[in-house]
Amino acid sequence: xxxxxxxxxxxxxxxxxxxxxxLETGKEYLVEARLLPLARRTGTVSVSExxxxxxxxxxxxxxxxxxxxxxxxxxxxxxEPFTAFxxxxxxxxxxxxxxxQRLRIWSxxxxxxxxxxxxxxxxxxxxxxxxxxxxxxxxxSNEMLDRAKAGRYSQLEVNRGxxxxxxxxxxxxxxxxxxxxxxxxxxxxxxKVNLAAPLxxxxxxxxxxxxxxxxxxxLETKRSVxxxxxxxxxxxxxxxxxxxxxxIGIDDGFERVVAGRASAYRPRAATTAPVGAxxxx
Amino acid sequence: MVIDDSRAMxxxxxxIVTQLGFEVHEAGNGREALELLEKMDEPPTVALIDWNMxxxxxxxxxxxxxxxxxxRQITLMMVTTESEHGQIVRALAAGAHEYVIKPFTPEAITxxxxxxxxxxxxxxx
Amino acid sequence: MTSPTTEDLxxxxxxxxxxxxDPEGVAPFLxxxxxxxxxxxxxxxxxxxxxxxxxxxxFSASASQMAASALLxxxxxxxxxxxxxDAVGELVNVIGGxxxxxxxxxxxxxxxxxxxxxxxxxxxxxxVEVCRLQxxxxxxxIAISVWTSKSTG
Numbered sequence: 418x419x420x421x422x423x424x425x426x427x428x429x430x431x432x433x434x435x436x437x438x439x440l441e442t443g444k445e446y447l448v449e450a451r452l453l454p455l456a457r458r459t460g461t462v463s464v465s466e467x468x469x470x471x472x473x474x475x476x477x478x479x480x481x482x483x484x485x486x487x488x489x490x491x492x493x494x495x496x497e498p499f500t501a502f503x504x505x506x507x508x509x510x511x512x513x514x515x516x517x518q519r520l521r522i523w524s525x526x527x528x529x530x531x532x533x534x535x536x537x538x539x540x541x542x543x544x545x546x547x548x549x550x551x552x553x554x555x556x557x558s559n560e561m562l563d564r565a566k567a568g569r570y571s572q573l574e575v576n577r578g579x580x581x582x583x584x585x586x587x588x589x590x591x592x593x594x595x596x597x598x599x600x601x602x603x604x605x606x607x608x609k610v611n612l613a614a615p616l617x618x619x620x621x622x623x624x625x626x627x628x629x630x631x632x633x634x635x636l637e638t639k640r641s642v643x644x645x646x647x648x649x650x651x652x653x654x655x656x657x658x659x660x661x662x663x664x665i666g667i668d669d670g671f672e673r674v675v676a677g678r679a680s681a682y683r684p685r686a687a688t689t690a691p692v693g694a695x696x697x698x
Numbered sequence: 699m700v701i702d703d704s705r706a707m708x709x710x711x712x713x714i715v716t717q718l719g720f721e722v723h724e725a726g727n728g729r730e731a732l733e734l735l736e737k738m739d740e741p742p743t744v745a746l747i748d749w750n751m752x753x754x755x756x757x758x759x760x761x762x763x764x765x766x767x768x769x770r771q772i773t774l775m776m777v778t779t780e781s782e783h784g785q786i787v788r789a790l791a792a793g794a795h796e797y798v799i800k801p802f803t804p805e806a807i808t809x810x811x812x813x814x815x816x817x818x819x820x821x822x823x
Numbered sequence: 824m825t826s827p828t829t830e831d832l833x834x835x836x837x838x839x840x841x842x843x844x845d846p847e848g849v850a851p852f853l854x855x856x857x858x859x860x861x862x863x864x865x866x867x868x869x870x871x872x873x874x875x876x877x878x879x880x881x882f883s884a885s886a887s888q889m890a891a892s893a894l895l896x897x898x899x900x901x902x903x904x905x906x907x908x909d910a911v912g913e914l915v916n917v918i919g920g921x922x923x924x925x926x927x928x929x930x931x932x933x934x935x936x937x938x939x940x941x942x943x944x945x946x947x948x949x950x951v952e953v954c955r956l957q958x959x960x961x962x963x964x965i966a967i968s969v970w971t972s973k974s975t976g
Contacts (some may be wrong), residue, residue, distance in 0.1 A: 437774075450849040450850060572838055576803070577809055584786070584797075585786050594834075708893055709896070779920020801838050
C-alpha cells in the first residue's frame, strides 16, 4: 500500500509548484495519512489509485494541494507590517490624496483570504467614513480564490491571530464556522492572477502587499515580478514584502524605507533614479 | 496564571506558555485564582481563564478582577469552548481582553499573546 | 429546532484531533460505518436548559490510553487511570462545548463524567458513588447507582 517513489515525486512536485511547499523524501507517511481520507471520500481503494487519478483529474490534484497545505494562515500575527500600514502609510496617503479619491490596495497573493479581509478590517477601523477604498485580492490558485471569496473560516482559523474585537464586529457564526460579513466583503474584488506572467491592466495601486511570495521564485522571475508590480503602483505608493524578502540587489527601481518597525519599499523617484545612468551615458 | 478546572487543560496551557518563557501559576476555578492572587507579591502578567468551572466561573472571575484597581495591569484572556457570538461579547463587556476558543493549537495561544504585545510577534511555535 | 448533524460532529472532531491528538495531521480520526465492540471507557457531558441531552464519547481501552498519552504528553505505559479520566473528560468537554454552541441560546453544559467499564463493575473516576443497588432480573445482572460529580481539577 506504500506510495511508490514515482507517486511521491508527483505529489511533492505538485505541492512545490502550487503551494511552494517542499516535501522531503521520508515524508511519505505524511502524504499517505493526509490523502487516505480523500481517497476514501472519492471511493478509490488506495492512496496509490487516488494519486494515479489525480494525475489525470485536475480537481483531485487541487484536493491534494489543499490536504497537504492545511496549516491555518494567521490573520494579523505579523504586527509590524500591519502597524506600519495603519500608523505610517494610511496617514501619509490621507494627506497626499484628495479626500474624494478612493484608496487602492492590492493583496497580491491572498491565499485563503485572511490578508485582504484583515486589511479591510484595518481600513474600516482607521479611515473616516467618507474615505473610500477598494482591495484587489488575487491568487494563482482557483481553490484558494474560492475559499477566499466564500469568506467562511473554521474555529481553528479564527483563533489564529485575529483580535477578538474584530471577530465579534465583522463575523457571524454559521454552523461550526464563522462567516465574514458584508462590511468587509463589499470593498474587495477577487481575481485569478499569475504574478509570473504578464499582469491584467489595472488602475495604479497605492499599496501592494506581496508577502512571502518572492522567496519561491528564482532571481530572474523575482526581478520580472517586481518590475511588473512597480508598473502598477503609484509613484508614491508603498510595497510590503515578507520579513525574509527584499528588492535590494534585485530591482533598483525600489528603495527601502523604514515605516515604524517594519521595512517597506517605494518606487524610486523618476528624477533621482536615472541620474547615475545619465552621467554614464 | 492558568485557571481551568481540568488538569489536562492546565497541563496543555502550561506547556505552551512555559515554552514562551512564562512562569506558571495554576488555579482550578475562579475562587482559587482570587485566593492565589491575594498571596502573590506581584500580580501575573496574563491570566488564561476557562469559562465553565465549579464554585466561581471565568466570567465571574473576570468581573471580580476588573473591579479591583490593584489588578488593573493583568491581561485577561478567556480560553473556553463557549463560542457563541453573544457569549464572546459578554466576556469582552465584563473586561476580558482576548479570547481563544477551544480547541486551539499552540500557535493560537502564542499569536494572541503576540497581538497583546506579551511575546515578540516573530515568535514561532 | 435544528439539531447538530454528523457533519457538524465531524468538523468539530477534526479540529479537536488537529489541536490535541494529532497536531501533524498524520493520524486523523477516520469515520467508518462499522459499530465498534463494547467500549471500555465512556465520557459524557449533559446539556440542560433550552435543549436537553448528552454528548457521549466511547473508547476502547487502548484508544483511551492513546488519547491520554497524546493529550497529556506522557508515555502510554505511564498513563494512569486518573490520566485517562482527565484526558477523555476534557475531550468530551471540548466537543460537548462546541456542540452546545450549535444549540439554542440558554443551553447549559454539565461538567464531564467518565466511566470505566471493568469486569462488570463501573467506576466513575471523576465522581463519588452515593449509593448502589445490585441484583439480578431473570438471571441477568443489573446495577443501579447514584453518583455525585466532583471537580475534574
